[in-house]
Amino acid sequence: MSTHSTPLATPRAASGAARAAVIGLGSMGFGMAQSLRRAGFDVAGTDVNPDAVARFVAEGGRGAASPAEAAADAAVVVCVVVNAAQTEAVLFAPGGVAAAMPEGAVFVSSATMDPAVARRLAAGLEATGRHYLDAPISGGAARAAKGELTVMASGTPAAFAAARGALDAMAAKVHELGDAAGIGASFKMINQLLAGVHIAAAGEAVALAAKLGLDLDKVYEVITGSAGNSWMFENRVPHILAGDYRPLSAIEIFVKDLGIVQDMVRAERFPAPIAAAALQMYLASAGLGFGRDDDSSVARTYAQLSGTRLPQPGGPAE
Amino acid sequence: MSTHSTPLATPRAASGAARAAVIGLGSMGFGMAQSLRRAGFDVAGTDVNPDAVARFVAEGGRGAASPAEAAADAAVVVCVVVNAAQTEAVLFAPGGVAAAMPEGAVFVSSATMDPAVARRLAAGLEATGRHYLDAPISGGAARAAKGELTVMASGTPAAFAAARGALDAMAAKVHELGDAAGIGASFKMINQLLAGVHIAAAGEAVALAAKLGLDLDKVYEVITGSAGNSWMFENRVPHILAGDYRPLSAIEIFVKDLGIVQDMVRAERFPAPIAAAALQMYLASAGLGFGRDDDSSVARTYAQLSGTRLPQPGGPAE
Numbered sequence: 001m002s003t004h005s006t007p008l009a010t011p012r013a014a015s016g017a018a019r020a021a022v023i024g025l026g027s028m029g030f031g032m033a034q035s036l037r038r039a040g041f042d043v044a045g046t047d048v049n050p051d052a053v054a055r056f057v058a059e060g061g062r063g064a065a066s067p068a069e070a071a072a073d074a075a076v077v078v079c080v081v082v083n084a085a086q087t088e089a090v091l092f093a094p095g096g097v098a099a100a101m102p103e104g105a106v107f108v109s110s111a112t113m114d115p116a117v118a119r120r121l122a123a124g125l126e127a128t129g130r131h132y133l134d135a136p137i138s139g140g141a142a143r144a145a146k147g148e149l150t151v152m153a154s155g156t157p158a159a160f161a162a163a164r165g166a167l168d169a170m171a172a173k174v175h176e177l178g179d180a181a182g183i184g185a186s187f188k189m190i191n192q193l194l195a196g197v198h199i200a201a202a203g204e205a206v207a208l209a210a211k212l213g214l215d216l217d218k219v220y221e222v223i224t225g226s227a228g229n230s231w232m233f234e235n236r237v238p239h240i241l242a243g244d245y246r247p248l249s250a251i252e253i254f255v256k257d258l259g260i261v262q263d264m265v266r267a268e269r270f271p272a273p274i275a276a277a278a279l280q281m282y283l284a285s286a287g288l289g290f291g292r293d294d295d296s297s298v299a300r301t302y303a304q305l306s307g308t309r310l311p312q313p314g315g316p317a318e
Numbered sequence: 319m320s321t322h323s324t325p326l327a328t329p330r331a332a333s334g335a336a337r338a339a340v341i342g343l344g345s346m347g348f349g350m351a352q353s354l355r356r357a358g359f360d361v362a363g364t365d366v367n368p369d370a371v372a373r374f375v376a377e378g379g380r381g382a383a384s385p386a387e388a389a390a391d392a393a394v395v396v397c398v399v400v401n402a403a404q405t406e407a408v409l410f411a412p413g414g415v416a417a418a419m420p421e422g423a424v425f426v427s428s429a430t431m432d433p434a435v436a437r438r439l440a441a442g443l444e445a446t447g448r449h450y451l452d453a454p455i456s457g458g459a460a461r462a463a464k465g466e467l468t469v470m471a472s473g474t475p476a477a478f479a480a481a482r483g484a485l486d487a488m489a490a491k492v493h494e495l496g497d498a499a500g501i502g503a504s505f506k507m508i509n510q511l512l513a514g515v516h517i518a519a520a521g522e523a524v525a526l527a528a529k530l531g532l533d534l535d536k537v538y539e540v541i542t543g544s545a546g547n548s549w550m551f552e553n554r555v556p557h558i559l560a561g562d563y564r565p566l567s568a569i570e571i572f573v574k575d576l577g578i579v580q581d582m583v584r585a586e587r588f589p590a591p592i593a594a595a596a597l598q599m600y601l602a603s604a605g606l607g608f609g610r611d612d613d614s615s616v617a618r619t620y621a622q623l624s625g626t627r628l629p630q631p632g633g634p635a636e
Binding site for chain 1: 433456468470491493495496501504505508509510511512513515516518519520522523525526527529530532533536537539540541543544545546547548549550551553582583586587588589590591592593594595596598599620623624625626
C-alpha cells in the first residue's frame with residue numbers, strides 16, 4: 001500500500017533527493033543501485049536474500065523488508081529479478097508493488113522475458129495509473145556497477161520521462177526502441193538468441209579443435225582475428241582455455257533464455273533450428289551437472305560426448 | 319612434364335625475377351596473382367575460364383594454357399581452386415602439376431578441404447621430391463588484391479622456406495600452425511564452422527526480428543553494440559537490410575564447407591548439432607533456388623518458411 005495520501009509524481013526525501021527503489025540486489029541490481037546512489041538518488045534496496053540487503057545498507061543504502069516497502073515512496077522502481085514470473089509476483093502478488101508504488105511513478109522492468117508477458121504486465125500496471133518501462137539490460141556486473149549498462153527500452157513517452165534520470169544514472173547507452181512495452185523485450189530476445197547460439201558454437205568449435213589435436217591457444221589467436229569471430233567467442237573461450245568454469249553467467253541462464261526464444265517462435269510459427277540445437281546443448285550441459293557453472297561449460301559437454309580432453313585449471317590438457 | 323633437365327630450387331626468369339604460378343584466377347586467385355606480380359614475381363596464371371587468363375594477360379601477367387604449363391618453371395605454385403577434388407586433379411591427373419613442377423619447388427594449396435585429404439595430397443606430392451604447404455586463406459577478394467590475406471599454414475620447414483617470399487607477397491598475416499599438412503586445413507575448418515553458423519544464426523535472428531515487427535536498422539545498431547554480435551553479423555546483415563543478395567560469397571560455399579565439417583565430425587565421432595542445423599538451412603536455401611546468391615540469402619529462407627517480409631532493394635519491406 002502507498003503510505004502517501006496524495007500520490008506524488010516525483011517523491012523526494014527530506015534532503016530533496018529523488019527516491020528510487022531497486023528490487024533484486026543480485027550482481028546486476030546491486031551495481032545499478034550503487035549507480036543510482038552515486039547519481040544522487042535516495043535508494044531503497046530489497047532482495048529475497050537478507051545478506052544482499054545487509055551489504056547494501058553497509059554501503060550506505062536504505063534497506064527495505066519487502067518490494068512494497070521499498071517502492072512505497074519511490075518515483076522510480078527498478079526491478080532486476082530473475083525472470084517474468086518473479087517480476088509478475090513483485091508487481092501483482094498480494095501486497096505487491098503495483099498497489100504500493102505512488103501513482104505516476106514508473107516501474108522499470110529489467111528482467112529478460114517473453115515480449116508477450118511484458119505487454120501483459122505493462123497493461124496491468126498502466127490500468128492502475130502507474131507507468132511501465134520495458135527495459136531489459138545488457139553489459140554484465142562490472143558495467144552495472146559503473147553505471148555503464150546498455151538498456152533496450154520501450155514504453156510510453158510518460159514512462160520514459162519518469163525514468164529518464166534513473167536511466168541516465170545506470171546506463172551508458174539507452175536505446176529508445178518504441179512507444180509500447182514488448183519492443184524492448186523483443187530486442188533483448190534477439191540478442192539472447194544470438195548470444196546463446198554463439199557461446200554454444202564456440203564450445204562446439206573449441207572442443208572439436210581439441211579433438212583434432214590443435215593448439216587451443218593458437219585457435220583463439222587465429223579465430224579472434226578471422227571472420228569466424230564473435231563477441232562471445234572472444235569473451236568466453238578464455239574460460240575454456242583456463243579450465244575455469246566459475247559462473248560469471250550460468251548455463252541455466254541460457255536454458256531459460258533460449259527456452260523463451262522457443263516459446264516465442266512456436267507462437268509465431270517461425271522455425272528456429274539453430275537456436276533449438278543450441279538449447280539442446282544447454283539442456284545436456286545442465287543434465288550433466290553443469291547448470292550452475294559458467295555457460296562456457298557447454299564445451300565440457302561436447303568434450304564428454306566425444307571423449308575429448310580440454311585444458312584443466314593451472315595446467316595443460318589433462 | 320618439367321622442361322628443366324636439372325631441377326631448380328628457385329627458378330628465375332631471364333630478368334632474375336623468381337617465377338611463380340597461380341592456378342585458379344577467380345576472385346581470390348586473381349588478386350593473389352596481382353600481389354605476387356607487385357612484389358616482383360614473374361607470374362604465370364591459368365584458369366579453366368579463358369576469359370580470366372586473358373584478363374590476367376591484359377594486366378601484364380603471363381598466361382598459361384594448363385596448370386602444368388604454368389608450373390613447369392615455377393619455384394612456387396599457388397593453387398586457389400574450389401575444392402579438394404579440383405586440387406587433386408591439378409596435382410595428380412594425367413599431365414598434372416606434380417610431375418611438371420620443378421623438384422624442390424613448393425605447391426601452396428589454398429583451397430578449403432578436409433584435413434585428411436590435405437595430408438594425403440601432401441604425402442603424394444612429397445614422395446616426388448616437391449614440397450607441399452597446407453595454406454588455406456581468409457580475407458576476401460579485396461584483401462587478396464591488396465596482398466593482405468590471412469594464411470593458416472602448416473608444413474615442413476622446407477615447404478615454409480620455399481614459400482616464404484610468395485606468402486609475404488600475398489598475406490598480411492601468416493599463421494605458422496605446425497610442421498605437417500592438415501593442421502592449416504583443420505584451423506580453416508574450425509573457422510568455417512563458426513562462420514557458417516554465425517551467418518545462419520544472423521539470418522535466423524534478423525528474420526525473426528522482422529516477423530516480430532522490429533525496426534531492422536535498429537536491430538543492426540543494437541546487436542552490433544551488444545554481446546550478440548559476430549564478425550559475420552556485422553558484415554552480412556547489411557546485405558539483408560539492403561535486400562541485395564548479389565553473391566560476394568555464395569550459399570553453395572557453405573553447403574560445401576559445412577559438408578566438410580560434417581564429414582570430419584562423422585569420422586571423429588564428434589556430435590556437432592549446431593553446425594548440422596546450420597548446414598540444413600544452407601541446403602534449404604539452395605533448394606529454394608538461392609545457391610548462387612549471397613550466403614546472407616539464408617535470411618530469405620527463414621522469411622519464406624515463416625511468411626515474413628524482409629527489406630526489398632531500394633526501399634522498405636515489401
